[in-house]
Amino acid sequence: METEAQHLHTIFNTLTTDVHKLTKRLAALTTEGRSVKQQLGQDGHLDLGSITETLDTFANIEANNRQIDALNVRYDATSIRLAHAKLLIPQAYFAKLTLDYGDDDPEAVYLGKVGYADDDAHDLIYDWRAPVAEAYYANRTGATSYQANNRTIEVTVLGRRQFVIDHDRLVSVVNTTAALTDELLLAVLAENRRDGLQEITATIQAEQNAIIRETQHPVVLVDGVAGSGKTSVLLQRVAFQLYQHRGDWSPDAVLLITPNKAFRQYIQGVLPALGEQEPLSVTYPTLIHQLGTQFGFADVTQANNHIVQLAKRIQQPVDLTPLQLPENALHQTSATMPFVARMRGVWRWLAAVHQLPDDPASWLNWHTVAHMLGVSSLTTYDQLYLLFALTDYHQTSTKAVFIDEAQDYDDDTWALLTTIFGTAEFTIVGDHRQRLFGTAPSITTWFTNRSVQPLNLTTSYRATGAITAFFAQYATEWSPLIQAVQAPGLMPTQRKLTTWSELLATNKLADDQSLGIITPTPAAAKRLADEIPDTTRLTRQGQTKISAGINILDLVTAKGLEFDHVIIVDWDSDYYTDPQNGANRRYVAASRGTKTLTLLT
């Protein structure tokens, strides 16, 4: 403890001194940049008299440009280093590995949310995403290996130590070997939930790490039980992929598709806490609306679409005569080819001879296309899908798509996403039992031509053992598989509502705890919020965030969220006893609370 406290002291001092130094350096670079630009403005006349003068002028411009470029590079590097030092000050690192590579003395490797080196480029802290960190997340001591630069590095983990750190204070040190007795994990899980989701870097479990660090397959498809860390893993994986592709991906290379704005609010802050920017995030309806606008289709919505039917039909040959396409273009194709392949051939020919239509949205007579493909009419969403499919259009600037609550999307969504993001990597997480309406489609059928890694998560971290066992009974085929890591805690209670004031008086909250009251519908949530004073009403539109105190929301809004305490209203109503979706609804609702669960009948 003494030695570790001393080490922390040294690192903390380095970081605070560096913040000082780097802030000054950044200010100096800003001043220098300003004066270089002013100087350029004054030297700005172009002397183009003789050939020598012209060459001199261009040489000067070139030299000035190089000076500005060099300044920009130094500015960017200094800002990143400053941001990293600031990020690390509250918690410089969370773990230490003592590694034996079989040659020299054992090496101490400290892991933090980002890496940090001293002025001589000597690593003080390693990034949790660096290859060596794999040895930590393997969650055991002894012989192991990790991959770096396409090589397998064999190493023996002699010691594995976790730290709780508060600035320059070493709060505790835990020597760890096995995951399930992980003191730090249990301590983190016991914390109160009053804000949104938190990053889990220090306590990522081995099965979660396998998902975060998966690099062999372009499509990772996770089906995991409630509270198994799917959203957490998804966000840690965004950070991991950004790290892997630093230098070649721009910030908008990542697209996160979220179920609604309330969920987006809930996860906001996780990536900045890991030193990354908030990724571009969008709901699916907004995405198709934006794409529609970009390609000239008005009011694109999913209502009454025929996409599943169209996706099948375009894989068959269709007589193209009614479309009156150029003969030369048609000669590049054969009548036995599937419709989609022929149309792509035509489009390629049009591109080659510079005859692409000015307005792609009206390239085809959609009325005729509808008739040819056997549907009564095409919605603008159908047309958008067909345009992308028939022209083989890909949104190539998007390198990785991340989708949460995947079970809630229908086949049309997968058809469009796999078409437009055909060259992007996908990370898809969901729980097939958390579908509240209708049935979840089989996602893999939309990825038959890509290498998919299906993975399951069956350990549930969120709730006490008793709550986990309770919600597990509604998870049908998941039920025997779901495991809890937390202690049993209090049994869920079922009771009749007398008055809200009496009920809330018996459920006293600590100042930093949250209570979620979950109703079947938004209308019921509104009525209740009007009735109970001092509450936060959460809606899918996400105007308000989860806060300490009482939060009232409907079940659809509650998906993906969590509270310290949960009260479920109308537990015995038709909504929760519906023969098709009732069990799923109970499973979702009952899995939102971390400490207590009350069911109102």
Ligand SMILES: Nc1ncnc2c1ncn2[C@@H]1O[C@H](COP(=O)(O)OP(=O)(O)OP(=O)(O)O)[C@@H](O)[C@H]1O
């Ligand atoms: N390895 C971990 N270390 C610390 N906390 C974790 C870990 N894994 C999950 N958790 C916590 O467990 C809770 C549930 O995680 P998360 O919301 O990511 O699960 P989920 O599978 O998306 O849940 P659901 O499908 O029920 O919405 C969160 O509070 C999260 O911080």
